[in-house]
Amino acid sequence: MVLRRFEPSDAALAHALGADPYVPLIGSLPARPSTQQARQWVRRQRQKHPDGDGFSFAIADAETDTAIGAIGLWLRDLPEGRATAGYAVSPEYRGRGAATSALVALTAFAWTIPALHRVESYIEPWNTASSKVATAAGYQREGLLRGHHWIGGTRRDMLIYAAIRP
Numbered sequence: 132m133v134l135r136r137f138e139p140s141d142a143a144l145a146h147a148l149g150a151d152p153y154v155p156l157i158g159s160l161p162a163r164p165s166t167q168q169a170r171q172w173v174r175r176q177r178q179k180h181p182d183g184d185g186f187s188f189a190i191a192d193a194e195t196d197t198a199i200g201a202i203g204l205w206l207r208d209l210p211e212g213r214a215t216a217g218y219a220v221s222p223e224y225r226g227r228g229a230a231t232s233a234l235v236a237l238t239a240f241a242w243t244i245p246a247l248h249r250v251e252s253y254i255e256p257w258n259t260a261s262s263k264v265a266t267a268a269g270y271q272r273e274g275l276l277r278g279h280h281w282i283g284g285t286r287r288d289m290l291i292y293a294a295i296r297p
């Protein structure tokens with residue numbers, strides 16, 4: 132598993148993630164995207180860093196270079212020393228440790244940014260797989276934020292997990 136920048140050939144990942152019932156609710160990827168929408172999503176990922184939003188990495192198989200997931204380090208709150216991590220893995224590649232490895236790598240990368248003190252992950256209470264990923268990557272659960280995110284047309288409670296600069 133490696134983290135690398137998105138390439139135009141990663142549109143297949145957009146189709147795989149866009150078929151998941153949850154992923155389109157938590158980002159800009161349309162559900163069941165058209166070819167054009169998949170390409171546009173990849174272009175948006177490549178544009179995140181130039182636009183100053185943060186880093187969107189493809190999680191890729193180290194041997195085949197196939198993109199199997201996406202993970203982002205969002206830096207809107209960098210002046211406050213905080214970033215947010217978000218991740219998704221293609222349904223067919225789940226349960227093999229990809230998200231955990233990716234979050235470990237992303238968090239190590241985060242500490243190369245001198246101004247960062249905290250990396251946060253917001254996770255819905257039902258999302259046990261994501262909570263396990265955060266915990267396995269060294270994040271601590273800090274609490275429940277009631278009605279914190281607007282997802283799928285409703286306000287949702289979110290668990291907040293965070294890693295602190297070692």
Ligand SMILES: CC(C)(COP(=O)(O)OP(=O)(O)OC[C@H]1O[C@@H](n2cnc3c(N)ncnc32)[C@H](O)[C@@H]1OP(=O)(O)O)[C@@H](O)C(=O)NCCC(=O)NCCS
Nearest residue numbers: 218219220225226227228229230231253254259260261263
């Ligand atoms: C959450 C997600 C990224 C996990 O990716 P992954 O590559 O399968 O994660 P990992 O294999 O590193 O670890 C998943 C852990 O959750 C467990 N798990 C998976 N599905 C589960 C479920 N439905 N209930 C309980 N545990 C589950 C796995 O067994 C594994 O735990 P283990 O290491 O103790 O065996 C993936 O399920 C996903 O993309 N979900 C949709 C998007 C999403 O929810 N993103 C996170 C938003 S906060």
